[in-house]
Amino acid sequence: MSFLSSFDISASGMSAQRMRMDIAAENIANIDTTRTASGGPYRRKDVVLENYGSGSFEEALRNAANGKGFASRNVGVRVSGIIEDDREFKRVYDPDHPDADAQGYVNMPNVDLLKETVDSMSATRSYEANVTALNAMKLMAQKALEIGK
Template sequence: MSMFTIFNVSGSAVSSQAQRLNVVASNLANADAVAGPDGETYKSRHIMFQTVPMGNEGSAGVKVQDIKESDAPGRREYAPHHPAADGEGYVTHSNVNPVEEMVNMISASRSYQNNVEVMNTAKTLLLKTLQMGQ
């Protein structure tokens, strides 16, 4: 495997984890959202990753295959005086679980950091290799 392939593999992971962090941020921003005028609430989204071949050397990277909406029902809260309450007095909130999203954010952040560290280590090794020839 070429040292430059490491940059492709880690770069694909960094890009995918950045998209994952964006989705998590969107979920957390809408955690307390209620149904809009159309009756639809925000539904949490989750990233689906896919392995992709990188080059001719058998190495594999990752890319975002799809972003799926959760089918879980929204949280219902009895609040008859709320402007968004339905006929029974319930307000439907988004189905985002903030604790789950925080764990997801920490995991994505760690994966991002690890891949950046892999690229920094590869860069350092390449620079040391170039210095050996001097």
């Protein structure tokens, strides 16, 4: 693995975690949205992440043992898609609500505030871990440049 690919890995991780935080914030912002452009209440969204470029762990280990490093400099994680949660909506009895059905029930978004809070905290911690790794690599590069003085 080349030294610069370490920066790419951390940068891709930070970008992916930022997207997770953005989606969690969007879900929280729409926790009471009962009417969307597509009709019906807001559906919770989730981010799907995938690794790319590195191949399998076995392949990476074999390449490292042979001194080849990674075959590709483009390694890391990326957002492969944003999916909607297909769980059922919460039904709340509120006959005065403008979106209530004939029985007085309103379909509310399938967003759970506790889950969104945990997801955003997890994304924040992962983002911080990538920043820490990036700073460690930066410090190693600075120390390597000082060796030649």
